[in-house]
Amino acid sequence: MPLILDLPIAISPNDMVKLEVRNVSKSFDGISVLQDVSLQLRQGELVSLLGVSGGGKTTLFNVISGLLPPDKGEVFLDGENITNRPGHISYMLQKDLLLPYRTIEDNVALPLLLKGVKKKEARVQASAMFAQFGLDGTQKKYPSQLSGGMRQRAALLRTYMFSSDIALLDEPFSALDTLTKSAIHGWYLDVMEKIKLTTLFVTHDIDEAILLSDRIYLLSGAPGKITGEILIREPKPRRTDFNLTPEFLEYKREILSLL
Amino acid sequence: MPRRNIPSLVAIAALLLTWQLVCMSGLIPSYMLPSPVDVLRAFVSELPLLWENSLITLQEAFIGLALGVGVGFLAAVLMDSFDVLYKAFYPLLIITQTVPSVAIAPLLVLWFGYEMTPKIVLIVISTFFPVTVGLLDGFRSADKDAIGLLRSMGADRLRIFRYIKFPTALPQLFSGLRIAAAYSVVGAVISEWLGGFGGLGVYMTRVKKAFAFDKMFAVIFLISAISLALMALVELAEKKCMPYRYLDKK
Numbered sequence: 001m002p003l004i005l006d007l008p009i010a011i012s013p014n015d016m017v018k019l020e021v022r023n024v025s026k027s028f029d030g031i032s033v034l035q036d037v038s039l040q041l042r043q044g045e046l047v048s049l050l051g052v053s054g055g056g057k058t059t060l061f062n063v064i065s066g067l068l069p070p071d072k073g074e075v076f077l078d079g080e081n082i083t084n085r086p087g088h089i090s091y092m093l094q095k096d097l098l099l100p101y102r103t104i105e106d107n108v109a110l111p112l113l114l115k116g117v118k119k120k121e122a123r124v125q126a127s128a129m130f131a132q133f134g135l136d137g138t139q140k141k142y143p144s145q146l147s148g149g150m151r152q153r154a155a156l157l158r159t160y161m162f163s164s165d166i167a168l169l170d171e172p173f174s175a176l177d178t179l180t181k182s183a184i185h186g187w188y189l190d191v192m193e194k195i196k197l198t199t200l201f202v203t204h205d206i207d208e209a210i211l212l213s214d215r216i217y218l219l220s221g222a223p224g225k226i227t228g229e230i231l232i233r234e235p236k237p238r239r240t241d242f243n244l245t246p247e248f249l250e251y252k253r254e255i256l257s258l259l
Numbered sequence: 260m261p262r263r264n265i266p267s268l269v270a271i272a273a274l275l276l277t278w279q280l281v282c283m284s285g286l287i288p289s290y291m292l293p294s295p296v297d298v299l300r301a302f303v304s305e306l307p308l309l310w311e312n313s314l315i316t317l318q319e320a321f322i323g324l325a326l327g328v329g330v331g332f333l334a335a336v337l338m339d340s341f342d343v344l345y346k347a348f349y350p351l352l353i354i355t356q357t358v359p360s361v362a363i364a365p366l367l368v369l370w371f372g373y374e375m376t377p378k379i380v381l382i383v384i385s386t387f388f389p390v391t392v393g394l395l396d397g398f399r400s401a402d403k404d405a406i407g408l409l410r411s412m413g414a415d416r417l418r419i420f421r422y423i424k425f426p427t428a429l430p431q432l433f434s435g436l437r438i439a440a441a442y443s444v445v446g447a448v449i450s451e452w453l454g455g456f457g458g459l460g461v462y463m464t465r466v467k468k469a470f471a472f473d474k475m476f477a478v479i480f481l482i483s484a485i486s487l488a489l490m491a492l493v494e495l496a497e498k499k500c501m502p503y504r505y506l507d508k509k
Contacts, residue, residue, distance in 0.1 A: 065411040087413025097405045101426045101503050110422065114412050142503040162412050 016043040017079075018166055018198045019064070019089070024073030025223075026059055032223035033059045037073070039217050039226060041166075041198055048201045048209040048216045050255065056224030057202045061170050064200070065089050077166070091168035094175050096155040098143040104154050105130075105139040111162035126161055132194060133157045134187060149180045153187070166198045174205065185211055186240070193237055210251045211243055218258050228258040293473035298480065301473035308462065309481055315458040316451065317485065319375055320443040323382025327439060330383060331390030338391075339398040339424070340416075352391065360385045364450050373454045382446040386439035393435030397428020430504070433497040440489040448482055 019041040026034045033056040041047050051057055062068035064075055066086035074083045082088045090111065098107045105123055108130075112122035130136050133153050143151055152172055159167045173181050173188075189212065192199070203209050209216050210232060218228035232251060234242055242248055275295050281287060282294035289297070302309070334352075338345040360381055367377035401424045409419055451460020459478055466474040498505055 062407075067407055067411055086410050090408070090411045093404065093408075095404060097402070097408050099405065099423070099426070101429070101501065110409075111412050113422075114409070114414050114418060142506060144503070145506060 017041070018043050018045070018077070019200065020076040021060070021064060022074045022076065024060065024063055024070045024075070026056075026063060026068070026070050027223070028059075034063075034070075035223040035225050037219070037224065037226055039200075041200055043165075044196045044198055045214050046192060046197075046199045046201060046212060048203055048213040049219055050203060050206065050209045050216050050259075051219035051224065052259075053204050055219055055222070057219060058170060060219075060224070061091055061168055061202065064168060065091050088163075089166055089168060090159050090162040091170055092152075092155050092159045092172050094171045094173075096143070096148075096151040098151055098154055098158075100143050103140050103142055104135065104146065107143065108154060108158045108161055111158060114162075126157075129157055129160070133160075133191060147180075148176050149184050152176065152184065156188075156191075160195065160197060164195070164197070166200075168200050168202070170202045171204065172201075173208070174203070181208075188212065189236070189238060206252055206255055207243060210248060210255070211238070216255070218255065220259050228255075230255060230258075290470070290472060293476060297473045298476040301471070302477040302481070305474055305477060309459075309478065312457055312459045312462045313481065313485065316444065316447045316460065319378045319447040319450075319458065320382060320489075322375075323379045323446065324386055324439060324443040326379065327383040327386030327443070328390050328436065331387035331435070331439075332394065334387065335391045335394035335398065336420075338395060345395075349395075352388065355384075356388055360446060361449055364453050367450065368453045373456060377453075378447055378450040378455070378458075381450045382443050385442045385446045389435040389438040389442070390432065391435075393431035394428050397431035398424045400431075401427040429501055433493060433501070436496075437490050437493045440493050441486045444482060444486045444489060 017040050021037060021039045024034055024037045025032070037056075037060060039047070039049070049057060049060070059068065063070045063073075063083075066075070066082060066084055066088060069084040074081055076082065077088050098104070099110070102110070105126055109117075109119075109122035109126040112125060113119065117125070127139060130139060133156065135150065135153055135157060138146060138150065138154070143154070146154065156167075156169075156172065159169070173184055176184060185208065192212075201209070201212060213232050214236075215232065216230045217226050218230070219225070220227050230251065234247065239245070279294050279296060282289060282292060282297075293301070334348075338348060363384070364377070364381055367380050371377040371380060405423055406419055409423060414422070447458065448460040448463070451458040452464055455461045459482055463475065463478050466478065
């Protein structure tokens, strides 16, 4: 059984495509940052975009979230063209961006308030998710009273409150130390199993990408191009020692050769 | 009483005691420098008059402060929203502050008379500045990434203001307010010196003409106490509005 498929992986028309980025190019001051980038996310899929830091990943995120107009290309969500239209897809960054003057509960409820939900109702809806995200008891606390790992959980929950079917995560765990990171990976896979959030996960950490993803796009070069696509065939929920198996190393070797 | 306040309380007590001893020794004639005890006695005997005049001064201070903060807030929001306004008026704003308010007070009296108007105008002029500058700095220190995040969630400018810019600027607003509160009392007193029908400033000019040094000191201490009380009030509001800045760091 071949571990690595030839690219590109064909997406059959039967699969529900959630998010599609079609031929996006972007340059700043004449310097091309992204060139002809296309990718697709199917419903419920966790796809990583793996590439070196500063390789245009953040630019791509801003294009997808509608904050930045691409020079060329389009972004579709559920078949609808959302290019340059913010308010459809939110994201989560390495910086948790929790507002220091709002309690965790009010931070998490903020996306609902922005959608016009009444304050009381927003709190109720947000609080209902705290247990599932392992955040119980932090409702009335302020961000400064939480550890880095807990803050990232709260930031993820906030992203989830904005949209329960798609999220962009930009190196969400890269600021955490190794032990916290490994703990939060376990937590993350566990939560994703329950909420089935379609996720585009940007990272420069190869192990993290293999561990968490269903599929990995490799973004490299200057300007950034999609240079490879890898399917991780390890079923979910994943074995706890998956990252110690020969298969894992095989994936890693393959990725390193493609980057 | 917190322990850390003890040294300053001891220093104040020592100062008052020295003052009292100097007066009792007869080195300085008592009509020139009344002793703390004399001042206290004058304060008690003048209490009804002081109270009556305080109310007038406080009223001017409050109205002026409220208007000043309102004008300051509006100016800051406009200047933050339109860069042209910022570029046009920010330097002007700084320049106006080099003009001492004492210097324009007589003009205000000439224009607006002896009633409350010139006092309030002076207080507005001297209080809106710290509020505007504080708020502007606060607005500009808002986290760009946080603003981007809210935009990605579909927030418009008004909501970005409400959920990010304004709360980010609260600490600066309160430091501006504390200064403005102190200015408002001083501004009221100064403009009362130049003419008026009541208030602590008018009372001051009256006792000065009578060479009543003890009453003079009594009213000076009262003004300083009122300023302190106002600042304490601002601090209380600050703690109420920003509980997250006063968390127990355990």
